[in-house]
Every structure is written in C-alpha cells, then in structure tokens.
Amino acid sequence: MNTNNYKVSSPVKLAELNTKEVVKKAAKKLKKIRKKLSDVQNAMYAEGKNGVLICLQGMDTAGKDSLIREVFKDINASGVVVHSFKVPTDLERKHDFLWRHYVALPPKGIIGVFNRTHYENVLVTRVHPSYILAENIPTIKSVNDVNDDFFTDRMERINQFENHIATNGTIVLKFFLNLSKEEQKSRLIRRLNKPEKNWKFSEGDLKERKLWDKYMFCYEDLLNKTSKENTPWYVVPADDKPTARLILAEILLETLEKQNFKAPKLPLKIANNISSFKEQLNNE
Template sequence: MNLEKYKVNSKIQLESFNTKEVIGDAEKALKKLRKKISKLQNVMYAEGKYSVLICLQGMDTSGKDSLIREVFKDVNASGVEVTSFKVPTELELKHDFMWRHYIALPAKGKMGIFNRTHYENVLVTRVHPGYVFGENIPAVKSLENLDDAFYHDRMERINDFESHLAKNGTIVLKFFLNLSKDEQKSRLLRRLNIPEKNWKFSEGDLKERKLWDKYQFCYEDLLNRTSKENAPWFILPADDKPSVRLILAKILLKELKKYNFKEPTLPVKVQEQVKEFKNQLNNE
C-alpha cells in the first residue's frame, strides 16, 4: 500500500481525493497492527523521550469515535488519553484559543488523541464567525474583523504551536477523515432508523450539513496551510470504516518507527549484579 498518497506534501484540491477505499480482510489485518502499536507505546513509555499527539478531524458521522475505539483498544489504558473538544466552556473562553488544547497535551511516553482539535478554531469559527465574539478579543469589534487574514493568522499561530511541540519531543500526526456527502446522509438516516442509535442524532447535524460546501472550502484551506513536515496532515478515505481504520494504523506505525524507540538498559553496576539478584530471589 502506497501510504504517501495520503500525505499532504504540496497544495491539494480536496475533491481530487477518494472518499472510499475497500481493503479486503481489513479487520483481521488491524488486529495484528493493534498489537504492534501497543508494543511501540510500551517502548516509548520506557524510553521517556517522546509523546505522540494524534489529531482527528472530519465532518459529523465521519467515524472518529469508533476509529479510536478499534485502533487503540490494545494500547495500555494508562498509555493513551483521549480528549474530545466540545463548545468552549466559560472558563476556556477566558483564555486564548489554544489554552484548552495545550493543557490536554500528552506527557512523554503517552499517546494523546484529540477528537476534534485546535483546528476547530479555524474551521467551525470560520463557518460561524459569530462564535469568536465569545472570546472577547479586543481587536475584534465586528464581523468585518473576522476576514480571511484573521483565520490565516490563527493558522500561523497553530503552526508555531505544533513546531514548538515537535522541538520538545511530541510527534504530531494529523488525520482528516474524508467523508462523502452521500455517505454522511446514509449514516444520519441509520441513526434515525435504528432506535439504539437515536441518541447520536442531533437536529444540528442537519443544519451543519447544509453548510457542507463551506466546510469543504475551510478544510481545504487549512490542510494546505498547516501541513508541515513536523506536523503533517493525512487525508484518509472515510466512507468504509474498517478500511480507514487500517490505513490510519499503517500510517501511524510507519511514522513512529522512524523514531527508533529503545528501551533503556540497566546501569553497568546493576547489570554486573544481575546474577547475584537472581540467586537471592531463587534462594528465598
């Protein structure tokens, strides 16, 4: 599988990317990869030099929740932390737009997953600029201040943030789950048709769906402006859930192997006493 085709290395047009790829035996293949991801996380934890930040973005129903569950279910529960970012709280609005994301970052040795991310601040707020007024930014006095330059400046601040993380040992990997409008319709209808799925449905999903084209424009713009070598974006076909999970797992493993994590060795003095320690335990 050519994993490079999913990576945003140059200017892209979102419509040129497939939304569906079907890989045979994807679920079986994922089971094997999950164990490898778990082992890598254990070694990374023992080494204590790196952390991993996995950012997931996508339209409603793109499958972020189930992807997290299926890809990371074999990782030590204490080694992975998932943060879902909803509407900012009153406290969060009293800080700058990156604050709540910064305090949720994974510690060294751990994997952190952002289910929706700091990119909501140049996505949802760009589609609904009125939300920015809740931040009480002195320079923002009217909608006229919330032009393209405002959001492009925010993207530069995000690039700076991710560059800072990378320089300090956080491996940043960002995934856009590229869902088709037809598939979203099918998934929304499924939520309505299956009683136990009803709780997932929100009338707001239909309102946001009407803004599909605007969201696609905003996604394309941020993907082009914020995919960097130290924090790349990957555009994944999301219409087939088993396949997109496998693709993400493959990319994750490939990227993490570049860092050649190593378990620390015992100090020489302790190594010289290993035989003695074994004897002490065996002779109890």
C-alpha cells in the same frame, strides 16, 4: 500500502480526492498492526523521549469515535489518552484559543488523541464567525472583523504551536477523515433507525449538513496552509470504516517504527547483580 499517497505535501483539492477505498480483510490486517503498535508504545514509554499527538478531524459521522476504539484497543490503557473538545467553557474562554489544547498535550511516552482539535478554531468558527465574539478578543469589535485575514493569522499561530511541540519531542500526526456527503446521509439515516444509536442524533446535524460546502472550503484551506513536513496532514478516505482505520494505523506504525525507540540499558551496578537479586527473591 504507500502511505505517502494520503499525505498532504502539495496543494490539494478535496473535490478531486477519493472518499472511498476498500482493502480486503482490513479488520484482520488491523488486528496485526495493533499488536505492533502496543509494542512500539511500550518501547517509547520506556525510552521516555517522545510523545505522540494524533489529531482527528472530520464531518459528523466520519467515524472518529469508532476509529479510536478499534485502532488503540490493544495498547496499554495507561498509554493512550483521548480528549474530545466540545464548546469552550467559561474558564477556557478566559485564555487564548490554544490554551485548553496545550494543557491537554500528551506527556513523553504517551499517545494522545485529540478527537476534534485546535483546528475547530479555524473551522466551526469560520463557518460561524459570530462564535468568535464570545472570546472577547480586544481587536475584534464586530463580526466584520472576523475575516479571512483573521483566520489566516490564526492558522499561522497553529503552525507555530505545532512546530514548537514537535521540536520538543511530540510527534504530530493529523488526519482528516474525508467522508462523502452521500455517505454521511446514509449514516445519519442508519443512526435514526437504530434505537441504540439515535441518541447521538441532533437537529443541529442537519443544520450543519446544509453548510457542507463552507466546511469543505475551510478544510481545504487549512490542509493547504498547515500541513508541514514535521506536522503533516493525511487525508484518509472515510466512506469505508475498516479501511480508514487500517490506513491511519499503517501511517502511525510506519512513523513510530522509524523512530527506533529503545528501552534504556540497565545501569551496570544492577546488570552485574541480576543473579544476586534473583537469588534474594527466591530465598525469601
């Protein structure tokens, strides 16, 4: 798999990108990768110099939740922290729009997953600009002030935020799960047909679906303005879930293996006395 095929390294047009790829035996291949990811995370934790931030974005039903479950299930439970960002709380609105994301960043040695991310601040708020008024920004007097320049500035602030954390050791990987409108329709219908799944359905899903083209415009704009060499975006075809999971896992593993994480060497005082320590324990 050539993972660079999914990387946003030049301007993209979403309408021209595939939403479906099918890799044979994707689930079996993913199982092998999961074991390697577990080993790499252990080494990263031992070395203690880097953390990983994985950002997942996609339309409703794109498969974010199941992807997290399947890709990270073999990693030590304490080595992965998942944050799902919902509507900001009153406390969060009393801070700048990046505050709640900054405090949720993974510490060194840990893989952090943002299920929906700080990019909601240039997605759902751009589609629904009236939401910005609840942030009580001094320079925003009315919804007319929430224009393209406002969101371009916000994306630049996101670039600065990500560059800052990347410079300080956080490996940032961003994934847009590129789902087709037709596949979303099929998944919503399946959700309604399954009693164990239909609790997830909301009338709001249909209202947001009607705004599909606006969302695609916003996604395309942010992909082109915020994919940087040290904090890249990857557009992952999401119509086939097993393949989407495999693609993300391949990209993650490839990125982490390049870091060549190493556990620290034992201090000489300990290394030279291992036999003595064993003897003490065996003689208890």
